[in-house]
Structure formats: C-alpha cells, structure tokens
Amino acid sequence: MVVEDGARAAWMKALLLLCLWDLCYGQLSYSVSEEAKKGTVVGNLVKDLNLSVQELESRMFQLVAGSNAKYFEVNQKSGILFVNDRIDREQLCESKQKCVMNVEAMIHNPHKLYSIEVNILDINDNSPGFPRQSINLNISENVLPGDRFPFMTARDFDIGSNSVKTYTINTNDYFSIDTQSDSAELVLQKSLDRERESVIKLVLTAVDGGTPPRSGTMQIFISVLDINDNNPVFTKPIYKVKVHENASIGTKITTVVAADEDEGANSEVAYSIVNHDGNSAIDLFSINTVSGEITVNGNIDYEENSAVELRIQAQDKGQPPRMSRCKVLVEVVDVNDNAPEISVTLLMISVREDIKPGTDVALIIVSDKDSGMNGKVGCKIIAPSPFKLQLSYKNSYALVVNEALDRERVSQYDVTVVANDGGTPSLSSSTVITLHVSDVNDNAPLFPAPVINISVKENSPVGGLLASVTAKDSDIEENALVSYSLIDSESSRVSNLMNINSHTGELYSLKSFDYEETKRLQFKVQATDSGVPPLSSNVTVNVFILDENDNNPVFLPPYSEPGSVNSENIPYSAEAGYFVAKVRVLDADSGYNALLSYHITEPKGTNLFRIGTSTGELRTKRRMSDNDLKTHPLIITVSDHGEPSLSTSVTIEVVVVENMDSLQPSLRQVPVKEDNFSNLNLYLLIAIVSVSVIFLLSLIALIASKCYRTDGDFSISSAPVVTTHPDGSWSYSKSTQQYDVCFNSDTLKSDVVVFPSPFPPADAELISINGGDTFTRTQTLPNTGVVRQCT
Structure with missing residues (x-):
C-alpha cells in the first residue's frame, strides 16, 4: 500500500507540472564548486528574475520540493540562493565530465515556475588509486630486453586536470615504464638472472594534475622464474678421508656436497658412485643419493685394500639434466684387530x-x-x-x-x-x-682350651658318659683324622678310672666315685692325627666329684652307741630354760647335705622339754610340777637337708631328782670346759687340717688355670675354694657360692662343722650356731651369691 501511495503522488506532481508548464518564465544557470561550505552564495534570484524583494514574501517565493532541493535554500528577504548541504560531485555524478543539478522555484499570485540549473564544479579532492595494493608478476629469467609487461592502471574519481596524468616507478636496474600508449607498460631493460636476484620489488606511482597534485602507489613483486642454466658444483674437487679397517657397516666416513644455484627440480641433486674402471673395492662403500653421505657397506681389510678411489657424480633433475663429478680418496687405516x-x-x-x-x-x-x-x-x-x-x-x-x-x-x-x-x-x-x-700334615689337633673342667656326681653309675673331649685339626683327609687316648701319670693310673673313645673323644667312667674319698681327678687327654709323621697335642682334664647325700648323721659320744639309752638327771627345782644336755652330731657329707636340724619326736607325758633345732641343746620349757613324771624318755632325731633327707635318732631318758648334791660332778647337767684334749677337739683338728690342705691344693689349681687359660677356655665346673679366718671360722665356696661356719671360743657350744654342697637348693637357709638355746636363720641362699653369718 505504501508503494502505491508513492506512485500516485508522483503522477499527481507530474500532472501539476504539466499544467503549470505554460507558466514557466525561463531558466537560470549557476555554478558552484563541490564541497562548498554551507551558506555559500550560488546566485541572486531577485536580480536575475527581475523581481522585487517585497514580492518574495507576498507572493510566497519558494523552491519546489525535489531530489536536489535539499542541497539549496532561498533567503525570503534577500532572494539569495545559497548552499544548504554538502555537495559531493563524485557521489552525485560519479565520473561524468559535467555534473548539473536542476532545481525548480515557484511564485504565487499568479503562479509562475522557474527552472534553475546549478553546475557542480570539480575540485581535486580524490587521489589516484589502484585496484590492488600489490601485484605479483612471474617473469622467466630467459626473457629478452625490450619485452613489455602491461599492468593495471590507477583510477581517479576526479575529472579533467584533476584526473591521473603520469606514472613513475622507483629506480632499478631492470625495468622502466612506458605511458605513451593507452595503457602503461613495464619495459625490460636488462637480462634477468634468478641466481643473482630472484625477486625484484618495484613501486608504481600514479600522479593526477590537480593543484596540489595527489598520488597513489602500488607495489609490484616480480618473481624471476628459474631455468636449468647451472651445473651442480661440489664444495671440493677432491675429498680425502681415512677409515679404519673392520669399520662396522653403516659407519659414516664423509659427506660430499654439490650445490646447484637453480631452484626447484633444477636444483635437486642426486648422488651416485661411478664405477669407472671395474674396481670391485667400490662395493665396500655406498652413498645416500639425497644427502651425499658415504658409509661403509662391506668388510674393509687393510691387508687387501690400503686405499680406495671413489668417483662421485652429482646430477640435477632439470630438463635436460646437468651433472658434475668429484673424487673421494679413502685411506684405510690399519687397526689392532687381533687379540693376543x-x-x-x-x-x-x-x-x-x-x-x-x-x-x-x-x-x-x-x-x-x-x-x-x-x-x-x-x-x-x-x-x-x-x-x-x-x-x-x-x-x-x-x-x-x-x-x-x-x-x-x-x-x-x-x-x-x-x-x-x-x-x-x-x-x-x-x-x-x-x-x-x-695338604701336608703341618697342623696338630687343637683342643678348645688348655684345661677342661668336668663335674660328675658321686655314686654315678659305672659306664656313664662324662663329657666329650674333642680337638679340631685344620688339615684334611687322613691328616685331619684324630684319635684320642688317656695319659697315665706316675702317681695314679687314670686308665683304671676312665675310658675314652679313641674316635669320638667321649669320656666314660669305669667306677662309681665317692666324694668323701676323692673330690677331684686330674689327668691328660692326648689327640693324635693320622698324618705322616703324626702330630699330637694334650689337654688337662679336671673331674670334680659333686657330693650326694649318701651319709646319715652320726651321734658323737656319749650318745654314739647305737641302741643304747642315755640317761640325764635334772633337779626338781630346775627353772625354765635349764640346760639338760647337748647332743653332738657329725655328717660326712658337705654343704646342705651336712646342714643338720634337731627335733624331739614321740614326746610322752606333758611337753616339758625343748631342743634347739640348730644347736642340739636340750633345755626345760617350764618349771616342774607335782603332776610331772619323774622319768622322761625323749627320742632325739637329727635330719640333714639333703635330697632326700637322711636322719638318725637317739633316746635320752631324763630323770628328775630331788637333790643333785649326791650326784657325782661328772653327772652335773651344767657343762664345764674340759681341760684335756677330747675326741671332739681331735675331730675338729683333723677337719681344720683337711680343709687347709684342700684350700692349698685348690689355690694352686686356681693359679695354674689362670696362667694357662685362654679366651677360648670353657669350664664345666669351677674348683671349690676353702678358706680359713683368724677367728677360727672356715669358708667353703663352690663356683660363686660361699658359706662361712663360725665358732666361738667355747667349743662345747659351737661344734657343728658345715660343708655346703656346690649346688644348694634355691630355698635353702644358712643356720648360724651361736651356742645358745636359740638360733638365727639368715637370708635364703641363691644359686649364685656369697653369704656369711658369723657371731
């Protein structure tokens, strides 16, 4: 609908102009430059149309609306026609030589139409311009001087003298420009050489005739096309290289290089080895056709070929191809290729x-x-x-x-x-x-230690294994085959007591040992190898006899007769704690096996008496009464602390008398010190001498073992040590255990000799005899420790 309304308005305008055509009075012509400023005067319409200034307003003088009416305007008071908008000639008329704008003016009462023609004058407001900023031209290097090469011309939107007038190019050695013809052309002045200059850059400039002149430029890149006009050229005419014989296949020896100044396929070079005289040595080498790298292709032997001459050919891929050759002299270097x-x-x-x-x-x-x-x-x-x-x-x-x-x-x-x-x-x-x-027999058998200590319990069965005494020989085979034998001393025949296995060194007993008779045996064992001559060595063996509880306690006089009943008298007036009698007992064993305790067994009647468990002193517990019996038979039992415990009993009949004065002094109950040398003192003297002798022997043995002992010595059982003290007490030690038995000056009150065994029970106690009716139990003896209790 909008299109139809516009078309109807255009037809009505055209009919109106036709109707008023007869009213046109004439045509006016003016000129104005393009790009004139707004307000620039074009012409005076009042003057040129013979109108008065008053008529312009009264008769409503105006420009008829049209496509060009917007560019101009009329002053109603002065009648001046002036520029109302920017005028661009190139936009309105493009490249036309004459640019005219028609404008109609109308006046009323009566109506008259005037035609106004405005000629737009060109100014130099546009520079010449090329269709492209740059162009590429490909020209073969074999073209001849004088050849022409047209190029695109520049365009200038201005006209007349403001348009393009001349072309120029930058100074160069090869081309000039010809603008005499209708189109500008490049003219070759000098032969091209791509290898010398492969790309030629030109700057083409177009200049117009305006004042001041304007110009435009375009770059021309001329690529010189190659032709195969150069041979490949090697970097050296002769290559000299060295290669070691036995070089592995694929070893690079050198690289030949041939350069071709052409390009493309014309510069691509292929290498080859030329066999010029049928020399088979060239088969030892190969060449890479592309890189020119020469490598070893066979086994090179200096003794066969000390030098090889290769001829290398380089050929390009142009049409027709061009080629050149060089020599490669290969010197084979002798190498040390044979090991001793x-x-x-x-x-x-x-x-x-x-x-x-x-x-x-x-x-x-x-x-x-x-x-x-x-x-x-x-x-x-x-x-x-x-x-x-x-x-x-x-x-x-x-x-x-x-x-x-x-x-x-x-x-x-x-x-x-x-x-x-x-x-x-x-x-x-x-x-x-x-x-x-x-091997030769140069090593004697060696025992692990110079002295070997062995412990054996007394009463052990005959034929029991005591120990294995073995020696090692560093030799081998027969030289290391060791046999064992016992060496009898002059003082004793140990072969009657011991037997040794000559092959294994195992010691066996030939009799049962008695600690009370023999406490230690010492002998030597000899180890002899089977070498020629045989070598031997000896070792000292100490066999310590360990005590067993095999002796019952024995009563000493006056209670030593077996089966007898001994009688003791006490007065009726005896107070509590009255001393009745002292029982003396001796046990041939030692250690805990000889540690004794006293007890009253099977008491009859009232319990009137007590006995010291460690002293053996019999005393009254209270005063007598009329109800007590006059005769009191007492069974005294003495037990040792061995395992199992052994005991002995004696019967003592205690008679209560009214008067003790009638009794002989020998029958008095209060013991007196004996002036004569009694049997008990004899026993004590013998015991002291025996212990002293044992102590001296043990001390000598200890010193000897210390002198001959080495770091590798081992001991099955340590020798016992018995010592005496100035106060009359004795100390007996076995291994690290030591017991002291102390005596008072009153031998009647301290007459029990204790020889502790080497292995007391863990819960054993040492009893100290103090001569009174009481006893003191000291600390429990551990398996390793030293305990002394003397009073």
Whole structure:
C-alpha cells in the first residue's frame, strides 16, 4: 500500500507540472564548486528574475520540493540562493565530465515556475588509486630486453586536470615504464638472472594534475622464474678421508656436497658412485643419493685394500639434466684387530703347600697375529698372588711359586694371566689358571682350651658318659683324622678310672666315685692325627666329684652307741630354760647335705622339754610340777637337708631328782670346759687340717688355670675354694657360692662343722650356731651369691 501511495503522488506532481508548464518564465544557470561550505552564495534570484524583494514574501517565493532541493535554500528577504548541504560531485555524478543539478522555484499570485540549473564544479579532492595494493608478476629469467609487461592502471574519481596524468616507478636496474600508449607498460631493460636476484620489488606511482597534485602507489613483486642454466658444483674437487679397517657397516666416513644455484627440480641433486674402471673395492662403500653421505657397506681389510678411489657424480633433475663429478680418496687405516692368544701347560696337577719358592708350576706361551707394535705382547698377573711370571724367552713365560703356601688359609688359587699387545688401543686376552693346593700334615689337633673342667656326681653309675673331649685339626683327609687316648701319670693310673673313645673323644667312667674319698681327678687327654709323621697335642682334664647325700648323721659320744639309752638327771627345782644336755652330731657329707636340724619326736607325758633345732641343746620349757613324771624318755632325731633327707635318732631318758648334791660332778647337767684334749677337739683338728690342705691344693689349681687359660677356655665346673679366718671360722665356696661356719671360743657350744654342697637348693637357709638355746636363720641362699653369718 505504501508503494502505491508513492506512485500516485508522483503522477499527481507530474500532472501539476504539466499544467503549470505554460507558466514557466525561463531558466537560470549557476555554478558552484563541490564541497562548498554551507551558506555559500550560488546566485541572486531577485536580480536575475527581475523581481522585487517585497514580492518574495507576498507572493510566497519558494523552491519546489525535489531530489536536489535539499542541497539549496532561498533567503525570503534577500532572494539569495545559497548552499544548504554538502555537495559531493563524485557521489552525485560519479565520473561524468559535467555534473548539473536542476532545481525548480515557484511564485504565487499568479503562479509562475522557474527552472534553475546549478553546475557542480570539480575540485581535486580524490587521489589516484589502484585496484590492488600489490601485484605479483612471474617473469622467466630467459626473457629478452625490450619485452613489455602491461599492468593495471590507477583510477581517479576526479575529472579533467584533476584526473591521473603520469606514472613513475622507483629506480632499478631492470625495468622502466612506458605511458605513451593507452595503457602503461613495464619495459625490460636488462637480462634477468634468478641466481643473482630472484625477486625484484618495484613501486608504481600514479600522479593526477590537480593543484596540489595527489598520488597513489602500488607495489609490484616480480618473481624471476628459474631455468636449468647451472651445473651442480661440489664444495671440493677432491675429498680425502681415512677409515679404519673392520669399520662396522653403516659407519659414516664423509659427506660430499654439490650445490646447484637453480631452484626447484633444477636444483635437486642426486648422488651416485661411478664405477669407472671395474674396481670391485667400490662395493665396500655406498652413498645416500639425497644427502651425499658415504658409509661403509662391506668388510674393509687393510691387508687387501690400503686405499680406495671413489668417483662421485652429482646430477640435477632439470630438463635436460646437468651433472658434475668429484673424487673421494679413502685411506684405510690399519687397526689392532687381533687379540693376543694365551697357551698354558700345567707342570703338575696340584701344588703341595710345602712347595719351595722358585719352583715352576706352569708354562705360558703368548702370541699375536698382528705385526709391529700391534703384535708386540706383554704378559702379567693381575691381583695379589703367591705366584709370579718369569720370562723364559720371547713370548714364553714360566709360572713360578713366589712365596710359601698355606692350604689351611687358601686351598685354591685362581691365577688370572693377562696378555696385552702394543696396539692403540691395546687389545688383551686373559685366562684363569686354577691351582689346587694339596695338604701336608703341618697342623696338630687343637683342643678348645688348655684345661677342661668336668663335674660328675658321686655314686654315678659305672659306664656313664662324662663329657666329650674333642680337638679340631685344620688339615684334611687322613691328616685331619684324630684319635684320642688317656695319659697315665706316675702317681695314679687314670686308665683304671676312665675310658675314652679313641674316635669320638667321649669320656666314660669305669667306677662309681665317692666324694668323701676323692673330690677331684686330674689327668691328660692326648689327640693324635693320622698324618705322616703324626702330630699330637694334650689337654688337662679336671673331674670334680659333686657330693650326694649318701651319709646319715652320726651321734658323737656319749650318745654314739647305737641302741643304747642315755640317761640325764635334772633337779626338781630346775627353772625354765635349764640346760639338760647337748647332743653332738657329725655328717660326712658337705654343704646342705651336712646342714643338720634337731627335733624331739614321740614326746610322752606333758611337753616339758625343748631342743634347739640348730644347736642340739636340750633345755626345760617350764618349771616342774607335782603332776610331772619323774622319768622322761625323749627320742632325739637329727635330719640333714639333703635330697632326700637322711636322719638318725637317739633316746635320752631324763630323770628328775630331788637333790643333785649326791650326784657325782661328772653327772652335773651344767657343762664345764674340759681341760684335756677330747675326741671332739681331735675331730675338729683333723677337719681344720683337711680343709687347709684342700684350700692349698685348690689355690694352686686356681693359679695354674689362670696362667694357662685362654679366651677360648670353657669350664664345666669351677674348683671349690676353702678358706680359713683368724677367728677360727672356715669358708667353703663352690663356683660363686660361699658359706662361712663360725665358732666361738667355747667349743662345747659351737661344734657343728658345715660343708655346703656346690649346688644348694634355691630355698635353702644358712643356720648360724651361736651356742645358745636359740638360733638365727639368715637370708635364703641363691644359686649364685656369697653369704656369711658369723657371731
């Protein structure tokens, strides 16, 4: 609908103009430059139309609306036609030589129509311009001077003198420009050479005729096209290289390079080896057709070919192709490619360890297939060795014993012999000569310690195993086969008491031992090997007899008669604690086996008496009464602390009397010190002398063991030690246990001698005899410790 309304309005306007055409008075023509400023005067319509200024307003003078009416305006008061909008001639008329704008003006009462023609004048407001900023031209390098090459011209939207007038190019050696014809052309002035200059850059400038002139430029890139007009050229006419013989296949020896100044396929070079005289040595090498790298292609042997001449051809891929050649002189370098060879001849299967230094044990011959320095061979032994090489003559050596051998230290030697030649680098070969060292009987059997201590319980069964006494021999085979024997001393025949297994060294008893008779046996065992001559060594064996509880306590006089009833008298007036009698007992055992305790068994009647468990003193517990019996038979039992415990009993009949004065002094109940040397004192003296002798022997044995003991000594049982003290007490120790028995000056109150056993029970107690009717139990004796209790 909008399109139809516009078309109807246009037809109505056209009819109106036709109707008023007859009213047109004439046509006016004006000129104005493009791009004139707004308000620029175009013409004076009042003057040119012969109108008065008053008529402009009264008759409503105006411009008729149209496509060009917007560019102009009329001043109603002065009638001046002036520019109302920007005028661009190139936009309105493009490239037309004359640009005219028609504008109609109308006046009313009566109506008249005036035609106004405005000629738009061109100004130089546009620079010449090329369709493209740059162009590329490809010109072969074989074109001749004088050839022409047209190019695109510039365009200027201005007209007349403001349009393009001239073309220029920058100064160069090859081209000029010709603008005499209708189109500008480049003219070649000098022959092209791509290898000299492959790209030529030109700047083309178009200049118009305006004032001031305007210009536009375009870059022309001329690529000179190559033709195959150059041969490949090697960097050297002759290449000289060296290659070692036996170089591995693929080893690079050199690279030849040929350059072609052409480009593209014309510059692509392919390399090849030319066989010019049928030489088969060229087959030992190959060349990479692209890179020109020459590598080893076969086994190069200096002895066959000391030098090889190769002819290399380089050919490009142009049409027709061009080529050139060069020489490669290959010098083969001799290398040390043969290692020495070693030949060994053993002079003996094995080497005795007592062989004398300087004795030859093997012959060694070395050789090398090379010659000169490469064939000169030296021989040596690596690593420390008791052998050395001694040169016999050229390339012949003897393997000689250099120092004493010891099979027990090293039983086999692996002697590594190395042969080196004089080449560079030196080649070497090695061989291992294995030499076994045979044994000789040079080591006596050795016991683990110079003294061996053994403990055995008394009353052990006959034939029981006591211990194994073994020695080790560092030799082997027959030289290490050891036999054992007992050595009888002059004082005793130990072979009657012991037997030893000659093969194993096991000791067996031939009799049952009694501690009370023998406390220690000492003898020697000899170990002898089976070598020739045989070697032997001795060891001292101490057999300590351990006490067993095999002796019952024995009553001493006056209660020593078995089955007898002993009688003791006490007065009726005796107070509590009255001393009745003292029972004396001796046990032949020692240690806890001889530690005694006293008890009253089977008491009858009222319990009137008590006995000290450790002293053996019989005393009253209270005063007498009329209800008490006059005769009191008492059974006194003495028990030791052995395992199992042994005991002995005695019967004492205590008679209560009214008057003690009628009794003989010998029957008095209060003990008196005896002036004469009694049996008890004799027993004590014998015991003291025995213990002193044992102590001295033990001390001597201890000093001897300390002197001969080594770090490797071991002891099955330590020797007992018995010591005496100035106060009359004795100390008996076994291993690390020690017990003291102390005596008062009153031997009647301290007459029990205790010999502790070497192995007391863990819960045993030491009882100290203090001579009174009471006793004190000291601390429990551990298996290892020293306890003393003396009062």
